[in-house]
Amino acid sequence: MFKVGITGNIGSGKTTVCKIFEVLGIPVFYADDEAKKVMIEDSLLITGIKQTFGNQAYFADGSLNRKYIAGIVFNNPDELIKLNALVHPATFRAFDNWMAGQKNVPYVLKEAALLFESDSYKMCNRAVMVTAPLDLRIKRVTRRDGITAAEVNSRNDRQFTEQKKLALANDVIINDDTQPVIPQVLKLHQLYLSLAQQNS
């Protein structure tokens, strides 16, 4: 199956762009969401997270204390490395399981904030990056999540720079309010349909 990885730094608009691909009938695996799902479902992972970050990482009802974990890992790169090492293998397994269920579709998308940082782009046939300037991304995320600009910056600082990501991407979608996104998606969709057909 032809796989397209889609990424972009915090607030670039990856999820928004993926929703357009979904309208075109393309299944999307949302790695960030799946990561949070395995963190409450995989008992070995839960034990590892509690041992590493303390029992406060979870609320009494078993849900994830995202604010608590974010406060630790986005202020300490070593702690973030530990969290990534715990969570990413389980997320990769969830992707493999999801892939096994995909039938009769021309191609699939894997949405991951850390597609390049985690090397998972190497398992994709193509990588597309959604890009927008930092000031606009900060504005979007502070409005969406009610977090501060400093908190957005501290996450952004833990990601490859836009420049580094652009050098690794095969394709780019510009989502900086200067041009419409839908025609860019339609153009790439046609490209992926034809590449997937050549690949089959």
Ligand SMILES: CC(C)(COP(=O)(O)OP(=O)(O)OC[C@H]1O[C@@H](n2cnc3c(N)ncnc32)[C@H](O)[C@@H]1O)[C@@H](O)C(=O)NCCC(=O)NCCS
């Ligand atoms: C720390 C957690 C609990 C905070 O949850 P929260 O709901 O506040 O954020 P959410 O997961 O929706 O992520 C929002 C954005 O933060 C950034 N971000 C998330 N995880 C990371 C990370 N490990 N490194 C750098 N940036 C990250 C991304 O831009 C992401 O799109 C959560 O982000 C987490 O568990 N992260 C580790 C797992 C991971 O790496 N997920 C992302 C890719 S699989």
Ligand SMILES: Nc1ncnc2c1ncn2[C@@H]1O[C@H](COP(=O)(O)OP(=O)(O)OP(=O)(O)O)[C@@H](O)[C@H]1O
């Ligand atoms: N072209 C656009 N016009 C207006 N609002 C937009 C546009 N693109 C994204 N947004 C808004 O900006 C916010 C961030 O977009 P989105 O959630 O798609 O980004 P993301 O890259 O998936 O973010 P994160 O990395 O934080 O998960 C959302 O509230 C979304 O509705």
